[in-house]
Amino acid sequence: MKNVSSKSNLLLVLAFACTSIASYAQDETESKTLFNDPISLSELGFYVNPTYQIGNLDEATAHILGVRGGVMLSSSVTVGGAYHWTLNNISPQSEVVDNLYMDMRLGGAFVEYTLWSDQVFHLTFPLMIGIGEVEMDWETDIDTDTNPYGEENFFFIEPSAQLEVNLMKNIRFHTGIAYRIVGNMDYRALDQSDISGLTGVAGLKIGLFR
Numbered sequence: 001m002k003n004v005s006s007k008s009n010l011l012l013v014l015a016f017a018c019t020s021i022a023s024y025a026q027d028e029t030e031s032k033t034l035f036n037d038p039i040s041l042s043e044l045g046f047y048v049n050p051t052y053q054i055g056n057l058d059e060a061t062a063h064i065l066g067v068r069g070g071v072m073l074s075s076s077v078t079v080g081g082a083y084h085w086t087l088n089n090i091s092p093q094s095e096v097v098d099n100l101y102m103d104m105r106l107g108g109a110f111v112e113y114t115l116w117s118d119q120v121f122h123l124t125f126p127l128m129i130g131i132g133e134v135e136m137d138w139e140t141d142i143d144t145d146t147n148p149y150g151e152e153n154f155f156f157i158e159p160s161a162q163l164e165v166n167l168m169k170n171i172r173f174h175t176g177i178a179y180r181i182v183g184n185m186d187y188r189a190l191d192q193s194d195i196s197g198l199t200g201v202a203g204l205k206i207g208l209f210r
Contacts (some may be wrong), residue, residue: 050204086105095189105133108130111126152187
């Protein structure tokens with residue numbers, strides 16, 4: 001009987017301890033985390049963003065059209081993807097073969113941080129990271145199914161700083177500058193310094209903003 005009584009007392013002590021710990025845990029505030037508020041799908045925003053850029057590629061003027069699509073995790077942070085391509089036939093200064101032109105394509109992901117988005121005029125800072133491609137082609141039709149000059153791929157990073165204007169509830173206009181930083185590449189007479197450089201940017205964002 002003495003052993004049974006001792007076991008009963010031990011069980012009572014353990015039960016009391018567990019109850020006390022549970023009660024204490026409920027009184028404590030939740031642990032701090034990097035993202036304290038869970039993201040709700042109903043609170044997400046989005047936009048489609050056609051863009052235009054103008055700059056130089058190997059001392060030749062390049063007109064670049066682009067389209068971005070982003071999901072707004074908050075009024076400040078947007079993530080998404082983008083694709084840019086040259087509109088005009090670019091004649092690089094370093095090219096020695098006549099009747100050739102260069103075109104360029106850029107694709108990748110971007111993250112954008114926006115300040116004071118609830119104000120009519122505010123600032124936004126996109127950063128695009130991805131893979132680009134340049135290739136030379138004939139300016140006139142050539143009777144061949146292959147391009148003898150091939151193409152070259154490269155890694156790039158393109159930070160931007162832009163002024164943005166809330167035109168309407170679902171439309172924003174932005175303009176600013178971007179700087180393309182290209183990784184190591186070697187294509188004919190071109191290298192990364194010929195593709196890197198400053199560009200002017202303008203575009204419209206159309207979507208549901210947060």
